[in-house]
Amino acid sequence: MTEMVYGAVPTHVGEPTLPKWWRTVDKWTLSCVLGLFVVGLLLGLAASVPLAERNGFDNFHYVQRQAVFGSAALVAMVMTSMMSPTLVRRLAVIGFACAFVALAMLPVFGTDFGKGAVRWYSLGFASVQPSEFLKPGFVVVAAWMIAASQHINGPPGKLWSFGLCVTVVLMLAMQPDFGQACLVLFGWGVMYFVAGAPMVLLVAMAAVVVLGGMFAYANSEHFARRIDGFLNPDVDPTTQLGYAADAIREGGLFGVGVGEGQVKWSLPDAHTDFIVAVAAEEYGLVLVLILISLYTTIVVRSLFRLMRERDTFIRLAGTGLVCMFGVQAMINMGVAVRLLPAKGMTLPFVSYGGSSLIAGGIAVGMLLAFTRSRPQGGIADLLRGHERG
Amino acid sequence: MIRTPLRPLARILAARAKGENPDNIEKENLRQRHAEIQGKSRQRSEGRLLVLGAFFICAYALIGLRMGMMATSEPTEPVASASGSAIAAQRADIVDREGRILATNFDTYSLYAHPQQLIDAEASAAALAQIFPDLDHARILKDFTGKRKFVWIKKKISPEQKQAVHDIGDPGLLFGPREMRLYPNGSLAAHVLGGASFGKEDVDAAEVIGVAGVERQFDSYLRDPANGAEPLELSLDLTVQAAAERVLYGGMRLMNAKGATSILMDVHTGEVISVVSLPDFDPNERPRPPVSGDPSDSPLFNRSVQGVYELGSTFKIFTTAQAMDLGLVNASTIVDIRGPLRWGRFSIRDFHNYGNSLSVERIIIKSSNIGTARLAQQIGAERQRDFLSRLGMLEATPFEISEASGGRPLLPPNWSELSAMTISYGHGLSTSPMHLAAGYSAIANGGHYVSPTILKQNGPQLGPRVMSEDSAAASRRMLRQVVTEGTASFGEVAGYQVGGKTGTADKPKPSGGYYDNKVIATFASMFPAHDPKYVLIVTLDEPSIIAYGEERRTAGWTAVPVAAEMIGRIAPLLGLRPQVEPVSVTDITLTSN
Numbered sequence: 001m002t003e004m005v006y007g008a009v010p011t012h013v014g015e016p017t018l019p020k021w022w023r024t025v026d027k028w029t030l031s032c033v034l035g036l037f038v039v040g041l042l043l044g045l046a047a048s049v050p051l052a053e054r055n056g057f058d059n060f061h062y063v064q065r066q067a068v069f070g071s072a073a074l075v076a077m078v079m080t081s082m083m084s085p086t087l088v089r090r091l092a093v094i095g096f097a098c099a100f101v102a103l104a105m106l107p108v109f110g111t112d113f114g115k116g117a118v119r120w121y122s123l124g125f126a127s128v129q130p131s132e133f134l135k136p137g138f139v140v141v142a143a144w145m146i147a148a149s150q151h152i153n154g155p156p157g158k159l160w161s162f163g164l165c166v167t168v169v170l171m172l173a174m175q176p177d178f179g180q181a182c183l184v185l186f187g188w189g190v191m192y193f194v195a196g197a198p199m200v201l202l203v204a205m206a207a208v209v210v211l212g213g214m215f216a217y218a219n220s221e222h223f224a225r226r227i228d229g230f231l232n233p234d235v236d237p238t239t240q241l242g243y244a245a246d247a248i249r250e251g252g253l254f255g256v257g258v259g260e261g262q263v264k265w266s267l268p269d270a271h272t273d274f275i276v277a278v279a280a281e282e283y284g285l286v287l288v289l290i291l292i293s294l295y296t297t298i299v300v301r302s303l304f305r306l307m308r309e310r311d312t313f314i315r316l317a318g319t320g321l322v323c324m325f326g327v328q329a330m331i332n333m334g335v336a337v338r339l340l341p342a343k344g345m346t347l348p349f350v351s352y353g354g355s356s357l358i359a360g361g362i363a364v365g366m367l368l369a370f371t372r373s374r375p376q377g378g379i380a381d382l383l384r385g386h387e388r389g
Numbered sequence: 390m391i392r393t394p395l396r397p398l399a400r401i402l403a404a405r406a407k408g409e410n411p412d413n414i415e416k417e418n419l420r421q422r423h424a425e426i427q428g429k430s431r432q433r434s435e436g437r438l439l440v441l442g443a444f445f446i447c448a449y450a451l452i453g454l455r456m457g458m459m460a461t462s463e464p465t466e467p468v469a470s471a472s473g474s475a476i477a478a479q480r481a482d483i484v485d486r487e488g489r490i491l492a493t494n495f496d497t498y499s500l501y502a503h504p505q506q507l508i509d510a511e512a513s514a515a516a517l518a519q520i521f522p523d524l525d526h527a528r529i530l531k532d533f534t535g536k537r538k539f540v541w542i543k544k545k546i547s548p549e550q551k552q553a554v555h556d557i558g559d560p561g562l563l564f565g566p567r568e569m570r571l572y573p574n575g576s577l578a579a580h581v582l583g584g585a586s587f588g589k590e591d592v593d594a595a596e597v598i599g600v601a602g603v604e605r606q607f608d609s610y611l612r613d614p615a616n617g618a619e620p621l622e623l624s625l626d627l628t629v630q631a632a633a634e635r636v637l638y639g640g641m642r643l644m645n646a647k648g649a650t651s652i653l654m655d656v657h658t659g660e661v662i663s664v665v666s667l668p669d670f671d672p673n674e675r676p677r678p679p680v681s682g683d684p685s686d687s688p689l690f691n692r693s694v695q696g697v698y699e700l701g702s703t704f705k706i707f708t709t710a711q712a713m714d715l716g717l718v719n720a721s722t723i724v725d726i727r728g729p730l731r732w733g734r735f736s737i738r739d740f741h742n743y744g745n746s747l748s749v750e751r752i753i754i755k756s757s758n759i760g761t762a763r764l765a766q767q768i769g770a771e772r773q774r775d776f777l778s779r780l781g782m783l784e785a786t787p788f789e790i791s792e793a794s795g796g797r798p799l800l801p802p803n804w805s806e807l808s809a810m811t812i813s814y815g816h817g818l819s820t821s822p823m824h825l826a827a828g829y830s831a832i833a834n835g836g837h838y839v840s841p842t843i844l845k846q847n848g849p850q851l852g853p854r855v856m857s858e859d860s861a862a863a864s865r866r867m868l869r870q871v872v873t874e875g876t877a878s879f880g881e882v883a884g885y886q887v888g889g890k891t892g893t894a895d896k897p898k899p900s901g902g903y904y905d906n907k908v909i910a911t912f913a914s915m916f917p918a919h920d921p922k923y924v925l926i927v928t929l930d931e932p933s934i935i936a937y938g939e940e941r942r943t944a945g946w947t948a949v950p951v952a953a954e955m956i957g958r959i960a961p962l963l964g965l966r967p968q969v970e971p972v973s974v975t976d977i978t979l980t981s982n
Contacts, residue, residue: 319441
């Protein structure tokens with residue numbers, strides 16, 4: 001009896017981690033994210049030079065930083081994607097709590113870097129923007145609550161998550177950072193929609209948004225000017241939007257050539273909010289279409305995989321993460337082509353920014369963890385299909 | 390598939406009977422129900438996720454399409470593309486009484502640069518300095534090679550200059566559409582029109598604001614889009630204005646005067662048909678206000694309304710008119726004019742010795758200071774002041790150009806009896822020629838005050854009565870006699886029965902006292918004298934001519950011939966028929982001719 005245990009070859013229960021990860025992870029999304037990261041470096045070579053020059057660093061200072069942060073982000077992404085959904089959930093809840101506290105402490109310890117909104121902690125060598133880390137954490141926590149509410153005798157999770165959402169949005173709006181606040185609100189809305197929001201409520205919400213917009217247009221001069229500026233077909237060439245539109249026109253199909261672009265010298269946010277304009281000018285429409293297709297692939301592919309997911313929590317959290325990611329890219333590019341009113345928003349994985357990169361890496365890592373293929377009880381579907389047939 | 394038993398408790402009861410733990414069965418039931426819920430919610434989510442996916446695909450496709458459209462469209466010149474209907478003619482035109490354009494708008498371009506986008510800053514700066522000789526080459530070069538991102542080069546450029554700048558071919562040189570104010574008649578009526586310049590301006594458009602004259606006075610009216618670009622109609626007559634300006638300019642040169650002004654006013658409506666102030670300027674290139682020297686020597690100074698002078702003997706007619714109106718005298722009353730007339734340490738003298746006594750009529754004809762001073766003594770300071778106030782002589786004229794409010798009369802600090810005596814012959818009270826025109830209009834139109842106006846009027850605008858019809862008529866007869874047999878004998882214009890009064894006033898020194906060789910010579914006239922239609926004031930500043938071997942400065946030798954020439958030129962333009970047969974100055978008019 002003893003020798004049967006003693007000295008026996010230790011075996012793993014189930015598969016080894018790495019092969020299992022490689023087998024189950026969504027390799028399309030993974031490669032698209034890698035592609036985005038490469039494009040980001042490529043654009044950083046062009047777009048961050050003026051910033052480096054302004055701040056007195058050597059030309060590719062910010063590219064090096066981007067590469068360092070990007071590598072860290074990729075490591076974080078891979079590690080996160082190897083975790084089980086339960087572990088992801090547990091860590092995300094802890095992370096959310098930390099980020100929430102950090103966000104609350106911002107007015108006391110934060111700095112505004114002279115930009116008028118207190119959003120950052122300065123760590124000397126780098127700055128951290130807690131709201132970037134808060135977003136994925138919030139999605140997971142909210143998804144967890146909503147999923148719990150669908151259990152028999154579960155808590156009123158939808159209400160809880162809504163309360164949490166409103167709190168976070170208000171805190172962000174007070175910084176003020178309306179962009180992030182809108183993203184958080186959007187992420188929650190998407191999850192609620194997928195979790196089965198009643199149609200009547202959706203229509204009512206749309207009506208409220210339209211009415212609120214009209215009210216804001218009538219009462220807020222700032223808001224009205226933004227909208228007027230957007231609706232006006234003649235764009236003032238000296239505004240950021242004007243420069244961006246001009247840059248896209250200049251670029252044409254194949255761009256004016258690497259390093260030949262002009263727009264990056266005129267736009268203060270060329271390396272973040274208007275990086276698409278730089279891309280369009282220097283590399284042309286081709287690179288922009290590649291960028292768009294990368295984002296489309298990530299979003300559509302992830303949504304497709306989540307469609308088969310039976311676990312409510314995983315499905316909701318995954319949906320929230322991918323939609324937030326997708327919509328952020330959409331707004332950034334939509335502003336540059338004047339489909340949307342001006343709103344500062346970074347292009348995930350492409351724009352320069354340490355916090356945004358690492359937080360993006362973690363978020364995509366979570367997404368990859370949620371979209372890994374796992375047994376979904378497909379037999380039942382097949383059987384039901386037969387019944388129907 | 391396992392059927393759910395119809396009775397949910399059946400299995401639990403059965404398990405109890407077998408002695409098994411019924412909780413397991415309960416848990417199994419719950420698990421099954423969860424699985425079912427999950428399945429259902431997954432199915433519902435499937436549809437909604439599909440919607441989300443479709444939404445994202447559509448949105449990204451839209452962005453891609455839009456990006457493609459923008460990338461394949463031609464890059465347009467950013468500034469010119471923003472032009473269009475937004476800056477069409479906004480400021481209303483200004484026209485004369487016949488609708489002839491005095492001021493209008495003209496589309497042009499401004500030139501500016503984005504130095505950071507210049508390909509060859511040195512070459513561009515050199516080329517610009519060649520196109521615009523007034524630009525400072527070194528300064529442009531400094532602007533272009535420095536850190537500046539935006540440099541205005543020219544506010545207005547001509548089409549030829551624009552083409553020349555185009556030909557430099559530097560993308561950093563840009564044009565902004567502009568609407569500029571154009572005065573097609575050049576310096577004609579410059580002081581009335583004033584001028585305009587740019588107010589708030591940006592790359593795409595600039596606000597045109599009036600800086601002087603009617604442009605400033607009626608700025609809000611001209612700019613108001615609610616008027617539908619309805620032109621502002623002035624009372625000026627362009628042809629009369631041109632003739633008057635030409636004659637006055639010639640007269641000013643001939644009489645060696647340093648400045649001159651003339652006002653032609655309709656005595657019934659108060660409309661100013663022509664108003665000239667020389668030297669003048671071109672409102673298209675309005676000069677900068679002088680920073681040193683006497684502002685009244687600047688071409689910008691409007692002598693007709695801003696210049697307040699002691700207008701001398703031209704005021705005598707007001708004294709006699711008031712004395713007659715009060716019933717103190719009539720035209721033939723004899724007044725003692727033995728001089729000099731002493732009052733305290735002052736003594737009043739006449740230009741010549743006119744004997745011991747003169748009738749009121751002859752006092753005007755001969756222009757006796759002592760005679761009018763005697764009349765003023767009879768009238769008294771209080772009544773004189775009141776009378777001149779009703780003639781509008783104590784306030785700035787209501788003339789509607791922005792400078793008029795600056796033409797405030799200079800009154801004596803206290804209106805003593807001595808003041809009354811000097812004011813009676815036009816010293817001690819300084820008024821603008823426009824005041825004088827309004828005062829003479831009251832005599833000409835039969836005793837009503839009319840306020841001078843630059844706007845076209847419909848019909849007479851007679852104000853309150855200031856003297857009786859008879860006093861006015863008697864005054865007119867005297868004025869006519871001044872021309873036929875008095876100091877203004879050069880003023881006779883065949884066929885137009887000019888009546889008027891000369892005035893030669895010594896100019897006051899800024900340090901006090903009077904110059905003895907500098908005068909303001911004025912001729913205030915009306916024509917035709919038997920039924921005046923117009924009043925003409927001609928004032929020359931420091932005229933001096935040599936005639937008959939003598940240096941002469943008096944109005945009779947200087948202002949009067951200029952006025953006569955002017956009347957001869959403008960009366961036909963005004964549509965007045967010359968009266969070829971001599972008629973008396975009584976109210977007989979020819980009914981057929």
